[in-house]
Amino acid sequence: MDAKDRIIRELKRQLAEQELRLAAQRDAIENLLREVAELKLKLAKANKDSSTSSKPPSSDIVKPPGKKRPRGRPKKRKKGAQAGHDRKLRKPLPPERVDETIEYGIDEGEVRRLGLTPTGDFDIIQHVELPESPVHVTEYRLAVYRDADGNLYIPDCPELKGPIFGPRLLATIGWLKSMAHCSYSTIEAWMEDVLQVPVSRGYLSMIRDIRFLEKHPDKRTKAWADRLLDRTRRMFSAWHRRDEMTADGFNRSMLTHRDRFLQIVRNPPSTREAANLAGRFATVDYVDPESSQTRQYDLSQDYFRFMFVEGVEPTNNHTEQQVRQCVIDRLITQGTRGLVGQRYHERMWTAIATCKKQCRNFFSFLRESIAAHLQNRQAPSLLHG
Secondary structure (H helix, E strand, O other): OHHHHHHHHHHHHHHHHHHHHHHHHHHHHHHHHHHHHHHHHHHHHHHHOOOOOOOOOHHHHHOOOOOOOOOOOOOOOOOOOOOOOOOOOOOOHHHHHOOOOOOOOOOOOHHHHHOOOOOOOOOHHHOOOOOOOOOOOOOOOOOOOOOHHHHHEOOOOHHHHHOOOOHHHHHHHHHHHEEEEEOHHHHHHHHHHHHHHOOOOHHHHHHHHHHHHOOOOOHHHHHHHHHHHHHHHHHHHHHHHHOOHHHHHHHHHHHHHHHHHHHHOOOOOOOOHHHHHOOOOEEEEEEEEOOEEEEEEEEEHHHHHHHHHHOOOOOHHHHHHHHHHHHHHHHHHHHOOOHHEEEEEEHHHHHHHHHOOOOOOHHHHHHHHHHHHHHOOOOOOOOOO
């Protein structure tokens, strides 16, 4: 190989290396351009608001869109319908929804003095208020019989085979959970404060888990879930009647209901969903760190602790409960825009927490406060004494 061939070979090698470097640079440039495009897209999405997308105006609370405001003092918006918009008034309820009618007229002496003539027409103004107790309670008294062997019998009552709540109340709970996005703890507080009907969160959530299995295509799983639901209702019904029993009687009742529930739940049909539910109430092995011996732990005792330990409710952790109201409201409403909304929320949340600490009904306190304001009298106090 002469010098010319060596030079050509070296130049080809250098050219090949240069092409490889250029190819690598092109790939790097393409990657950078792609990253820039992705970052621009993410930035555009982050800057979206109700004026540049189909996002609701409430989403602007997180980052309100910039608005060009004229210099000087802003003009205060007038109340009512704005220019170019029709006035909208609340439609009165139909006559069949009216429970009481009160007629007012002008004194006859004043009518004569002013020379007025009755037209026979009325200006209708409706005042709407909730009844003192918005629930209807039916108490079934089942006569108890004893046979010659000492066994107790009660009459069959078909009405008691369903849930302890009626269809309208169950539908209301479903609406609050699914449409209003309320947690089970919030629904529990609403029922106790507004309806004054105590109910435990455990009743709501346990029934939710079991009702899922009621829709299972496997007939044996569905039947198993039906038995669990019936046993759960009986158990919580007895737990709510604890004030009517002696301490020993209540303890025996809880032990009986617990054992009967466990007897059913620990014998699930052969489906994965049923096995998952049964696993929550199983007995598991663990190694004692002190003795290094294998012991057993009954998971079910964590579910039934509220039945045997005074002061323990079937609810979430106490610390989480203290801030739950604020967290849920912020997640749903995205917070507030101005100081007025902040002042409203901080006062309402303070009143809610204080009433809870004092074992007072917040709804009653709120109602009394509103009535006092409307009647121009002193509002109730949140301070003791």
